[in-house]
Amino acid sequence: MSELFVAKAEELADRERRIVVEGALEIGVFRLGDEFFAWENICPHAGGPVCQGRIMNRVNEVLDSEKRSHGYEFVEQDVHIVCPWHGYEFNIRSGAHPGEPKTQLRGFTVAVRDGAVYVII
Numbered sequence: 001m002s003e004l005f006v007a008k009a010e011e012l013a014d015r016e017r018r019i020v021v022e023g024a025l026e027i028g029v030f031r032l033g034d035e036f037f038a039w040e041n042i043c044p045h046a047g048g049p050v051c052q053g054r055i056m057n058r059v060n061e062v063l064d065s066e067k068r069s070h071g072y073e074f075v076e077q078d079v080h081i082v083c084p085w086h087g088y089e090f091n092i093r094s095g096a097h098p099g100e101p102k103t104q105l106r107g108f109t110v111a112v113r114d115g116a117v118y119v120i121i
């Protein structure tokens, strides 16, 4: 195992990402608040560069007891990345597809030490 330097922690704002490359391996490192998450930049659907997609909160349709729609709302705690190839979404905290939790990004451990962010590969 080795550590790959990502950035100084202060250089990554909330909801920002950095793509780091080591040989053929590309990893997207994301900051959400004071937490960091790292996922391989390969979408499990068809291999797209998932970590380079849009970052947005999960969208829920608001239904009443009779299943009538009352519009949509963003879910504050669920931040997703949207694969730019076909739109699969993945939760940045868990790496899981919200509709198929077994469809999962490959994750890496992130270490923050002396104000610097590293990913363990």
Ligand code: FES
Pocket: 043, 044, 045, 046, 047, 048, 049, 050, 083, 084, 085, 086, 087, 088
């Ligand atoms: S390759 Fe990512 S959604 Fe298809």
